[in-house]
Structure formats: C-alpha cells, structure tokens
Amino acid sequence: MNRTVLVCCGTGCIANGSLEVAEALRRAISETKTHAIVETVIKQTGCNGFCENGPIVRIMPDDISYYKVKPKNARDIVNSIGEKPVEQLLYKNDEGTPVLSQMENPFYMSQHKTVLRNIGEIDPGNLSDYLARGGYSALKKALFMTPDAIIREVESSGLRGRGGAGFPTGRKWRTAAGFEALPKYVICNGDEGDPGAFMDRSILEGDPHSVLEGIIICALSIGALEGFLYIRDEYVLARKYVQKAIHDAESAGILGGSIMGSGKRLNLSVVRGGGAFICGESTALMASIEGRVGEPRAKYARSAQRGLWNQPTVLNNVETFANIPIIINNSGENFTKIGAENSKGTKVFALVGKVRRSGLVEVPMGVSLRYLVNNIGGGVIDGRPLKAVQIGGPSGGCIPEAMLDLPVDFDSLTNYGAMMGSGGMIVMDDRSCMVEVARYYVNFLAEESCGKCTPCREGLRQMLAILTDICEGRGKEGDLELLEEISRALIGASLCALGKSAPNPVMTGIRYFRDEYIAHIMEKHCPAGVCAALTAFEIDASVCVGCTNCKRACPTGAVTGEVKSAHNINQAACVACGACREVCRFGAVRAIKRRFAV
Amino acid sequence: MRPTPYPFSRWSPADNNKFASAEIYFEGRMLMEIMPQEFSSLLEAYPKDRRYALAVMQDMQRQYNYVPREGLEALAEYISRPVAELFSMATFYKSLSLKPKGVHIIKVCNGAACHIRGAVNLVGGIKRIFGIAPGETTEDGMFSMELVNCMGSCALAPVMTVDGKYYGQVKIESLSAIFEALRNEAKP
Numbered sequence: 001m002n003r004t005v006l007v008c009c010g011t012g013c014i015a016n017g018s019l020e021v022a023e024a025l026r027r028a029i030s031e032t033k034t035h036a037i038v039e040t041v042i043k044q045t046g047c048n049g050f051c052e053n054g055p056i057v058r059i060m061p062d063d064i065s066y067y068k069v070k071p072k073n074a075r076d077i078v079n080s081i082g083e084k085p086v087e088q089l090l091y092k093n094d095e096g097t098p099v100l101s102q103m104e105n106p107f108y109m110s111q112h113k114t115v116l117r118n119i120g121e122i123d124p125g126n127l128s129d130y131l132a133r134g135g136y137s138a139l140k141k142a143l144f145m146t147p148d149a150i151i152r153e154v155e156s157s158g159l160r161g162r163g164g165a166g167f168p169t170g171r172k173w174r175t176a177a178g179f180e181a182l183p184k185y186v187i188c189n190g191d192e193g194d195p196g197a198f199m200d201r202s203i204l205e206g207d208p209h210s211v212l213e214g215i216i217i218c219a220l221s222i223g224a225l226e227g228f229l230y231i232r233d234e235y236v237l238a239r240k241y242v243q244k245a246i247h248d249a250e251s252a253g254i255l256g257g258s259i260m261g262s263g264k265r266l267n268l269s270v271v272r273g274g275g276a277f278i279c280g281e282s283t284a285l286m287a288s289i290e291g292r293v294g295e296p297r298a299k300y301a302r303s304a305q306r307g308l309w310n311q312p313t314v315l316n317n318v319e320t321f322a323n324i325p326i327i328i329n330n331s332g333e334n335f336t337k338i339g340a341e342n343s344k345g346t347k348v349f350a351l352v353g354k355v356r357r358s359g360l361v362e363v364p365m366g367v368s369l370r371y372l373v374n375n376i377g378g379g380v381i382d383g384r385p386l387k388a389v390q391i392g393g394p395s396g397g398c399i400p401e402a403m404l405d406l407p408v409d410f411d412s413l414t415n416y417g418a419m420m421g422s423g424g425m426i427v428m429d430d431r432s433c434m435v436e437v438a439r440y441y442v443n444f445l446a447e448e449s450c451g452k453c454t455p456c457r458e459g460l461r462q463m464l465a466i467l468t469d470i471c472e473g474r475g476k477e478g479d480l481e482l483l484e485e486i487s488r489a490l491i492g493a494s495l496c497a498l499g500k501s502a503p504n505p506v507m508t509g510i511r512y513f514r515d516e517y518i519a520h521i522m523e524k525h526c527p528a529g530v531c532a533a534l535t536a537f538e539i540d541a542s543v544c545v546g547c548t549n550c551k552r553a554c555p556t557g558a559v560t561g562e563v564k565s566a567h568n569i570n571q572a573a574c575v576a577c578g579a580c581r582e583v584c585r586f587g588a589v590r591a592i593k594r595r596f597a598v
Numbered sequence: 599m600r601p602t603p604y605p606f607s608r609w610s611p612a613d614n615n616k617f618a619s620a621e622i623y624f625e626g627r628m629l630m631e632i633m634p635q636e637f638s639s640l641l642e643a644y645p646k647d648r649r650y651a652l653a654v655m656q657d658m659q660r661q662y663n664y665v666p667r668e669g670l671e672a673l674a675e676y677i678s679r680p681v682a683e684l685f686s687m688a689t690f691y692k693s694l695s696l697k698p699k700g701v702h703i704i705k706v707c708n709g710a711a712c713h714i715r716g717a718v719n720l721v722g723g724i725k726r727i728f729g730i731a732p733g734e735t736t737e738d739g740m741f742s743m744e745l746v747n748c749m750g751s752c753a754l755a756p757v758m759t760v761d762g763k764y765y766g767q768v769k770i771e772s773l774s775a776i777f778e779a780l781r782n783e784a785k786p
Binding site: 011012014015016050051052192193194195196197198201232233234235236271272273274275276277288289290291292293294350352353354358359360390393394424426428432437440441444448450552553555575577578579582 | 647648649650651652653656683686687690691692693694708709710711712713714715716719722723726746747748749750751752753754755757762763764765766767770771
C-alpha cells in the first residue's frame with residue numbers, strides 16, 4: 001500500500017524544527033527503502049493548527065498523527081509504517097490514553113473544518129494537490145453562471161465578512177457590481193494585525209489556492225480585471241506560497257489572460273504590507289496600495305463605489321474568500337444550515353493564551369465560549385481558575401468567566417461590549433491583571449493610531465497615561481470616570497473603526513472587573529500580582545521544598561537558599577517580575593501587596 | 599545627483615545624536631560604500647509608478663538594514679514625487695527604518711498571547727545581556743532589539759525571532775545560549 005507522510009511545515013512547526021524532521025524522514029526512507037515494500041512520499045503541508053505540539057507528522061492513509069517529533073525519531077517512524085505505531089509520540093487525551101487519529105484527539109474532535117478543510121492535507125505549493133481535492137471546481141461552475149447568479153448565491157448564503165465588521169459579503173458585491181465605472185478592483189485583505197490572531201496566516205500558508213479561487217469568482221461577479229492581495233510584511237512564508245500559487249495558476253491557464261479558456265481575464269498581484277496595524281482598515285489599506293501613507297478616510301462614499309484609485313472596489317478578508325468556493329459548490333442554501341441565526345457558517349479562531357491546548361480551531365458560529373475553552377482548549381494551564389477571555393483583538397473586550405455561556409457570533413457579543421472581531425481569543429487566568437491588559441491594548445492602539453484625527457490620537461494617549469498611572473500606583477479617585485468620558489469621545493468622534501472601538505478593552509474592564517480597578521487605585525494593590533510597582537513576592541517556608549527552580553529562574557539573583565531547604569527572596573534585589581511564581585510547582589511563591597516604593 | 603536640503607537632521611535632537619554615533623560606527627562597513635548607481639538595480643525592478651514606492655523602500659531596508667537618505671532621493675527622482683512624501687512613508691511604516699540596524703535583528707513578539715506569557719520578561723533578559731532597550735543597537739553593531747506586534751505564532755508564545763528564525767516558548771534562562779551560538783557563528 002502507498003503511504004504518504006505529511007509533515008506540517010507551517011510557521012509554528014518550522015519554529016519547532018519541522019524542516020529538519022522532514023529531512024531526517026527523507027533520509028530514513030531512502031536508507032530503508034531496499035527492505036521496505038511500502039512506497040512512501042513526504043509532503044510538506046500547511047499549518048495543522050496545533051502548533052504548540054509541533055512538529056506534527058501524519059502517516060496517511062493509516063491516519064496516525066505524531067506530535068513533538070524530533071529528527072532522531074525519524075527512523076522509528078519509518079520503521080513503524082505498516083506496523084505498530086510509535087507510542088511515545090502519540091497524543092494523549094484527557095484520560096491519558098494515547099490516540100492515533102486526529103479525529104480522536106480532543107483538540108480536533110470537536111471542530112468543524114470547512115475553511116481549513118485542505119490545510120494539513122495538501123502541499124500548499126502544489127496545484128495538483130488542490131485540484132485532486134476538488135479545487136477550482138467552483139470556479140468552473142461560476143464561469144457558467146451569470147454574475148448576477150453568483151452574487152445571488154453568495155447573498156443567499158448569508159456570508160458575512162470574516163475580518164471583524166461582519167458586513168454581508170453578497171451586498172458588498174452587489175453594490176460594486178451595480179456601478180458602471182471601469183476599471184474595478186478586487187482586494188484580499190491579508191494584513192492580519194490583531195495581536196493574538198493568526199487565522200489568515202494559516203490559510204494563506206496552508207491553502208492559498210482556495211483564497212485565489214474565491215478572489216477569481218468575486219472578480220467574475222463584479223467585473224474586475226485586476227486584483228491585489230495585501231499581505232503583512234511579517235508573513236514571509238504566506239507570501240511565498242501565495243506568489244507561487246498565482247504563478248502556478250497562471251501557467252495552468254486558471255488565472256491571467258483567459259480564465260480557464262473563457263476569454264475573461266484577471267491579473268492578480270501581491271502587495272507587501274508596511275507593518276502598520278491601521279492598514280487592516282479598508283480605506284487605509286487602499287491608500288497603502290496606491291503608494292501613500294496608510295491613513296483612513298471618511299467614508300461618505302463606500303469603497304464599493306469609490307475605493308482603490310477612486311474606482312469601485314470589493315475588499316474582503318482572506319477567510320471570507322476561502323468560504324466562497326464552498327458556497328458556489330454546495331449552494332448558499334446549504335451554507336446556511338451551519339451556524340447561528342444571523343451568522344452563518346463556521347469561523348476560525350486562534351485560541352491562545354493560558355489554555356492547555358492552544359492553536360487554530362474552526363467551529364460553527366454560535367458555540368459558546370465555554371465550549372471552546374473547556375472542550376477544545378482543555379481548560380486553563382495547570383488547572384488554574386479561568387478569569388476572562390479576551391476576544392476580538394485590541395478592539396474587543398474581556399468577557400468574564402461568569403458570562404462564558406454566551407454564544408460566539410457577530411451580534412451576541414456586541415451587546416456586552418466585546419465583539420467577535422477577526423477571531424483572536426486569548427484565555428486569561430487569575431494571574432492576568434485586567435488593568436494591565438487594558439493598558440497593554442491601549443498602548444498598542446496608541447502606537448498604531450495613524451494620528452489623522454484628534455480624538456483617537458490624543459484620547460488614546462491620555463487613556464494610556466491614566467492607565468499607566470493606575471498600574472504604577474499613582475491612580476486617584478475620579479480616574480475611572482475620566483476614562484469613561486474619554487471613551488465616549490472616542491466612540492463618538494473618531495474617523496475610523498480603530499478609534500471607535502479602541503475603548504472596548506477599557507470599558508469592558510471597568511464594567512466587569514471594577515473591583516480590580518478600585519483595588520489598584522484605592523488600595524494600591526494588584527490582586528493578580530502582575531503590576532510590578534504594587535507587588536512583592538514571598539516564599540511560604542512551610543510549603544517550599546527547596547527544589548531551586550525559582551532560584552535558577554530569578555533574573556536578578558534575589559532568591560537565596562540551599563537545596564532542600566526553604567528559599568527566601570531578598571526584597572531589595574527583587575524586581576517583582578514573577579518568574580519565580582511561574583516556575584514553582586508547589587505553589588510556595590505568593591504575590592503580596594508591596595508595602596514600600598520600589 | 600543634486601543635493602537637496604530637507605529635514606533629515608530635524609527628527610529630534612536626541613535622535614540626531616544617536617544617528618551621528620551610529621554613522622561613525624557604521625562608516626566604512628555600511629554607509630560609505632553606497633553609491634547612487636547602486637540603487638538603480640533596486641529601482642529598475644519596478645515600473646516608474648508611485649504605487650511601488652513602498653516595495654522599493656522595503657527592498658532597500660532588506661538590503662542595507664535601513665533606508666538610506668541617498669536611496670530616498672534616488673527613488674524620489676525615479677518616480678517623480680517629492681522626497682517629503684517618501685519621508686512621510688518611511689516614518690509611517692514600521693517595517694522601514696531611517697537608522698541603520700545591527701547585523702542580527704532580534705524581534706521579540708509582544709502580541710497579546712506573548713504578552714501574557716511573559717514577553718516583557720524576555721525584553722528584560724535581553725536588556726541585561728546586551729544593555730539595549732527595544733529600538734536600540736549594541737555598540738559593536740552586532741545586535742538590534744525590536745519589540746513587534748504579533749508575529750502570528752501565538753500558540754508558541756512567547757516568541758522571538760533572530761534574523762527571521764523563529765524561537766518558540768523562549769525561556770529567560772535559554773536566551774544567553776541562543777545569542778552565544780549566534781556570536782560564534784558570526785565570527786569567521
């Protein structure tokens with residue numbers, strides 16, 4: 001029987017050394033080939049999503065998945081093909097039993113892979129792999145449809161933009177198609193800037209052709225002859241695969257002068273992002289493609305009417321385009337069968353932070369946060385209590401543990417001050433300080449604010465100054481009211497969505513974690529033990545076993561003590577970084593209120 | 599090429615001092631050798647259109663580790679746009695820098711996932727090793743540290759890259775070993 005060895009070569013697995021693993025496997029196979037009856041092919045695939053446990057190696061069609069593979073395991077794996085699997089490399093489920101298939105792995109078991117269907121299964125650099133899995137069949141079908149019929153199909157699917165705002169995709173296309181002005185453009189937004197999110201990166205790296213297919217279908221329906229993929233500067237691998245995909249599709253006659261011989265043409269090119277968060281905003285992105293500073297403009301006219309170079313333009317997110325081939329192939333009607341009331345289909349989330357199984361997950365819209373964190377993520381690391389889930393990137397909000405039963409879709413969360421956004425989901429435990437988290441996001445936004453409009457530029461700076469004061473023990477009464485007042489100004493008067501949604505992390509923080517803010521301001525105490533100016537650490541001598549873990553982790557040498565005897569922290573040398581608490585396996589290190597100034 | 603006066607020397611007095619010292623150090627190794635004709639191959643890879651300005655500057659950044667003043671002038675002439683416009687882009691986009699960077703560029707991810715898993719401690723660790731804060735370069739011009747927003751490898755948090763190579767789940771204790779290996783590699 002022919003076997004295929006799939007080696008995950010997404011950015012995450014490469015960081016864990018998967019290229020060396022692939023090489024070692026290749027060598028092991030060529031060395032043992034004379035004895036082996038099996039014909040084995042090595043394939044480098046896109047991201048499997050379970051990056052923390054990389055490099056991931058899968059044997060198909062046996063469907064055996066190995067995790068954390070090292071090059072030295074290569075020979076064992078090759079020898080085991082067709083025989084007993086290498087048990088130590090299998091994933092152990094919650095009961096501690098090793099599992100073979102991804103389908104039995106609790107991380108994958110509860111997922112619903114639609115957009116990610118090909119990722120991890122195909123070689124993203126190989127067009128025939130994509131074709132073999134039914135790729136470009138939707139395009140073929142679309143070529144026999146009228147533009148109006150394509151748009152009707154997308155409209156009936158109820159697909160909403162996956163970039164965060166959730167604008168109905170069909171309506172956007174309909175608007176752009178309705179204008180006569182030529183030329184028209186189609187843009188794919190791959191400037192994924194939200195800290196804590198990597199959905200688009202994985203799709204572009206793992207299945208670039210499905211995105212291209214979506215873009216081509218969009219271009220056909222609105223009559224665009226030129227398209228751009230705006231991809232972040234940091235996503236080197238994604239750009240490489242997209243460029244190759246465009247080149248391959250052009251040589252195969254799928255793209256370019258005559259799309260599949262239909263006589264219709266489309267020219268696609270990749271634009272490198274400049275590393276500015278604001279360029280994820282549609283009008284700023286267009287300014288950036290035009291070769292200007294990426295500042296947004298007021299949207300008196302939507303970009304579907306006046307977008308790139310003032311021409312009708314459709315701009316959609318990577319994930320949105322990846323959904324299009326599915327809709328055309330299976331009809332919009334079928335697409336609506338999955339998902340929530342006003343949010344159809346599935347959504348990819350980046351489940352990260354202090355969660356046991358972190359990675360990329362795809363679930364139908366409308367599942368609860370609790371399900372995502374507990375069933376797929378396996379709960380919080382080390383069984384610590386869950387405090388909040390930050391969702392929606394810097395413009396999203398923190399949802400407290402008590403509200404985790406909320407469904408995740410476009411509309412439910414907005415009522416509670418958060419939003420689904422592009423799908424970043426950061427799990428926080430009791431050692432995350434909500435004031436500090438808010439400060440982090442405001443700092444991020446203040447840096448990334450383009451500075452064009454005053455409320456955003458000045459308001460964020462003031463909010464940052466106040467939050468920094470609170471974190472460093474200079475908070476005073478009235479700060480919270482002032483923060484709320486500035487927030488209202490930002491929401492009402494900012495030019496673009498960056499400023500309008502910027503207060504979300506602060507507003508939800510004050511709303512759900514007011515106690516924590518009050519503790520910082522009034523008692524000068526950080527309950528989570530994060531804000532260094534307010535925190536000191538001490539070792540409980542009755543619990544400490546003297547394992548020296550904390551002593552070795554301490555960056556300033558403040559921890560003293562001998563092996564097997566209780567350790568002590570020299571407060572004068574301590575910088576309250578908390579490294580000792582992180583490494584202590586016995587819970588002997590405690591955060592307490594700092595009594596005197598640093 | 600016609601020398602044009604423009605506000606390069608007016609970023610801020612502090613910046614200026616840093617730039618001056620970097621210039622002295624980098625002289626001979628990086629700055630001196632750049633001749634205007636060197637840019638022509640970079641420029642001519644793209645059509646004469648404003649929309650390629652960002653791409654050209656990114657190529658310059660990659661080649662020289664910064665966007666040289668002469669490069670901006672050459673580009674301005676090539677696409678017939680004012681230098682001021684390119685200057686505004688060079689200061690706006692984070693992937694561009696007007697100051698020379700070190701030989702090895704350390705990027706510490708401070709995305710949300712890395713932040714709550716201790717990215718700030720990594721920055722502190724690097725600071726103790728090299729004595730540089732984010733945005734600074736060591737005196738010998740070997741290492742630059744940058745604090746960047748999310749590199750999209752959140753499942754491996756905290757993440758750091760050195761010259762584009764990813765290091766996931768970095769611990770403070772392992773930092774010195776990583777850099778020691780790099781220093782040895784760099785020596786002939």
